[in-house]
Amino acid sequence: MPNRHHDVHHAPGITLKRLPLRKAAVCFIGAVWLCLCGLLYLQLDQSRSHDLSLAQVASTNLTRAMAQQAEDTFMKADLVLTSLVDLIQMDGAGPQQLERLQKTFARRVLTLDQLHGILLFDRNGQWVVTSFESLPRGPGVADREYFKFHQQNVTSVAHIGPAIRSRENGEWIIPISKRINDKDGNFQGVLLAGIKMSYFDQFFKSFSLDDKGSMFLGLTDGTLLARRPFVESQIGTSVAQSEIFKNLLPQANSGSAMFTSSIDGVTRMYGYRQLEAYPLVVTAASSIDTILAGWYDTAFRSSIIVALVLVGVGLFGWVFIYQVRVGEQVEKDLRRAQEALELIATHDSLTGLANRRLFERALDIEFGRGARQVSPLSLIMLDIDYFKRYNDTYGHVVGDHCLAEVARALKSCCHRKADLAVRYGGEEFAVLLPDTDIHGAMTIAEQIRRSVIDKNISHSGSPNGYVTVSLGCYSFVPSGRDSMDVFIQRADAALYQAKHSGRNRVASLSTESSVETLMRSDR
Numbered sequence: 001m002p003n004r005h006h007d008v009h010h011a012p013g014i015t016l017k018r019l020p021l022r023k024a025a026v027c028f029i030g031a032v033w034l035c036l037c038g039l040l041y042l043q044l045d046q047s048r049s050h051d052l053s054l055a056q057v058a059s060t061n062l063t064r065a066m067a068q069q070a071e072d073t074f075m076k077a078d079l080v081l082t083s084l085v086d087l088i089q090m091d092g093a094g095p096q097q098l099e100r101l102q103k104t105f106a107r108r109v110l111t112l113d114q115l116h117g118i119l120l121f122d123r124n125g126q127w128v129v130t131s132f133e134s135l136p137r138g139p140g141v142a143d144r145e146y147f148k149f150h151q152q153n154v155t156s157v158a159h160i161g162p163a164i165r166s167r168e169n170g171e172w173i174i175p176i177s178k179r180i181n182d183k184d185g186n187f188q189g190v191l192l193a194g195i196k197m198s199y200f201d202q203f204f205k206s207f208s209l210d211d212k213g214s215m216f217l218g219l220t221d222g223t224l225l226a227r228r229p230f231v232e233s234q235i236g237t238s239v240a241q242s243e244i245f246k247n248l249l250p251q252a253n254s255g256s257a258m259f260t261s262s263i264d265g266v267t268r269m270y271g272y273r274q275l276e277a278y279p280l281v282v283t284a285a286s287s288i289d290t291i292l293a294g295w296y297d298t299a300f301r302s303s304i305i306v307a308l309v310l311v312g313v314g315l316f317g318w319v320f321i322y323q324v325r326v327g328e329q330v331e332k333d334l335r336r337a338q339e340a341l342e343l344i345a346t347h348d349s350l351t352g353l354a355n356r357r358l359f360e361r362a363l364d365i366e367f368g369r370g371a372r373q374v375s376p377l378s379l380i381m382l383d384i385d386y387f388k389r390y391n392d393t394y395g396h397v398v399g400d401h402c403l404a405e406v407a408r409a410l411k412s413c414c415h416r417k418a419d420l421a422v423r424y425g426g427e428e429f430a431v432l433l434p435d436t437d438i439h440g441a442m443t444i445a446e447q448i449r450r451s452v453i454d455k456n457i458s459h460s461g462s463p464n465g466y467v468t469v470s471l472g473c474y475s476f477v478p479s480g481r482d483s484m485d486v487f488i489q490r491a492d493a494a495l496y497q498a499k500h501s502g503r504n505r506v507a508s509l510s511t512e513s514s515v516e517t518l519m520r521s522d523r
Contacts, residue, residue, distance in 0.1 A: 022324045029317035033310055040306045044299050048292065052269065055291040056256045059271030062207060062215075062284035063254070067273045069203060070217060073114050074176055074278050077193045078158045080108050081178045084118070085156075085191055088180060093120060093189075098129050105131035116166060116173045116194035120180070121147065123189050136168050141190075150179040150190045160278060163197060163225050163235050172197035172235065174225050197226055197235075204228035212266050212287035220249075220279040234263060244272045244283060258288065348423040350400055351407030359422040359430060363484045366434050370478035378441035378475035379491040380431040382410075382448065385468045385503040387427035389461030402457055402467060403427065409451035413444055430491070438475035438508055445471040445506040453504075468504035470495060475508075 084104070091097055105118040109131045120128040125142030127135045141147050146161040153159075161175045173194035180189040204215045205228070215228040222240030239245060243259040254273040261268060268285035275282070346358035354362070370377045384390070384406060391399040403423075410421045410429055420432040431448070433441055449469055457467035472494025474487065490509050498507035 022321055022328065025317060025321050025324060029313060029321075032313055036306055036310060036313075040302060044295070044302065047298060048295050051291055051295050052258070055269045055286055056271070059269050059284050059286060060254075060256050061271075063271035063273040063282050065207075066203075066215065066217075066282040066284055067275055070200075070280055070282055071275050071277055073195065073199070074158075074160065074280070076112055077115060077176050077195060080112065080115075080118070081158060081176065081191055081193055084108070085178050085180060088120070088191065089182075093128055101129045102131070102133075105129065114195050114199040116171060116196045117168060119192045119194070121190045121192070123187055125190075128189065130168070132168060138167055141167070144175075146175045146177045146192065147190050150177065151187060153179070154181075154185070155179070158278075160219065160280065162219070162223050166194060172232075174200075200226040201228065201230055207284075209284075210287055210290035212268070212290060214261065214264075214266075214268060214270075214283070214285045216281075216283040216285075218281050218283075220274065220281055225280075239263065244270065244281070248272060249274060249281065261285075348407075351404055351423050353407050353410070353421045353423045353429070355423060356425065359420065359424070359432065360484065362420050362432055363487070366432065367478045367482060367484065368480070370434065371480035371482075374477060375435045376437045376475050376477050377487075378433040378436040378438060378473060379487060380433065380441055380445045380448070380471055380473050381424070381488075381491040381495040382429045382431075382445070382469045382471040383495060383499065384427040385470055385499075386459065386462045390459055390467070393459075393461050405455050405457055406452055406467070406469065409455055410448055413447045413451055430488075436475065438473060441473040441475050442506060442508055445473050449504070449506060464504060470498040470503045471506045472496065472498050473506065473508040 087104070088101070093101060101120070105120075109115045109117055115131075117131045119130045121141055122128050125140035125144070125147050127140070130136070144161075144164065146159055149159050149161065156179060159177050161177070163172055163174050165171070166173050173196060175192050175194055177190050177192040179187065180191055182188045200217055204226070207215070209215065209228070213228075216224065216239075217226040218224045218239065222238045222242070222245045224234055224237050224239055227234060239262060242262045243257065248255060248257055249272070254271075256269065256271045258267065258269045260266065267288045269288065269291055270283055270285040272281065272283045274280070346355060346361075347353065348355050366377050369375075384402070387399070387402075390402060394402075406429070407421070407423065410431065414421050414431060418434045422430040422432065424430045431444065433444065436444075449471060452467060452469050455467065459465065459467045462468060472491050474491035474494055476482075476487070494507045494509035497509070498505050501507065
């Protein structure tokens, strides 16, 4: 069989590696898809980061305004309390001063919109005088947090306590209070100013905030004083475990962050700030849904456009790849047709063996290789004995079958890829054996002879009664100046010698032109 030395598809010349066009097209289309998706992702990511950055700045500015307003609100109330504490500690709060104190309290409340009222309590928590026209009745305020604070703390600093309901009219207020001492510094009572919860509610509403936005005023311990949206049940609750109080405030007194609220579970961009003058914290936040509403709309429209482009590129790519596949299939069919034509041109159609054209090409290659490598080259020529009689007896159709069977026997003995079995013409065959000396050629020739006999093809015109072959072998080391015709003639001479010696045998011709005949008889 032809090998890589003899194959017509490995003829000398430059072979260009074919570009895998279909794979390249798929990779290109995939790269375009990835680039478009990557660009869309980068654009949307930058746009989202920009919107979040603007929201962060807005929340920071809002908390700064809230902090300033809250500080001003409590500072004004604190100044009123301070002046009144000085007045009470200087003039006292006896029966003769009560009427004047009540009018003073009432005037001060009228001057500040945030004040619900001003109230003075004695050391037992009972009302002494208020800004209201009549004193409330009841058990007093000894149970209130602010009253207990001043009983236990000598400080003259104003105290802001948790929000409470006024026992005067039930309105929610944020108490800011101061301790009243006698001349010896002993506890004499508490002066309290109530900040209206509604004041902060109106203040919060003055800011443009989305429906899911949030504003918060609380103590530094996490107690909620006022919030937008207002939920009465949440007033006075603790948010000390929230992100702001637990993690952010210990790191910085102001800043911004995005997280999910522990109160209502809404994710927002929060700005927060702790007041410098009072133990208060303010926060303002916008929901992420509102902040990114425009971004979501842009992302949707951009994604639709990119998706349409991707679909278009995909359809174009599919058509292109389909056309490439069609072209490749056509080329493959042409290649198969070319290979079939090459096979027809270089192989015998009856036996499937190489023909003389491929034999001559292989001889040219092996002559050159043998000369370069100084390796022996052998040739076996064989002929079917009494084949004319066979055709005359059995007919040409059976004769063709006989030729095919002999060709199979021949191929079965050519074990190496380099060996080339040839139908030389008519009933004559040849076997080219590279890197094989005369002894190896004789051995293979004998194997061929035995293989044909083992086929047991009946031949009444042969003395043996079955088909046999005669074989002639010749071997030499090419020098580079040798003649292929002489090489073939010497192998043919050995074959002639085998036939003259009685057929059904192997003969060899040495390089000195002396004839050695190896007789093989099956009788």
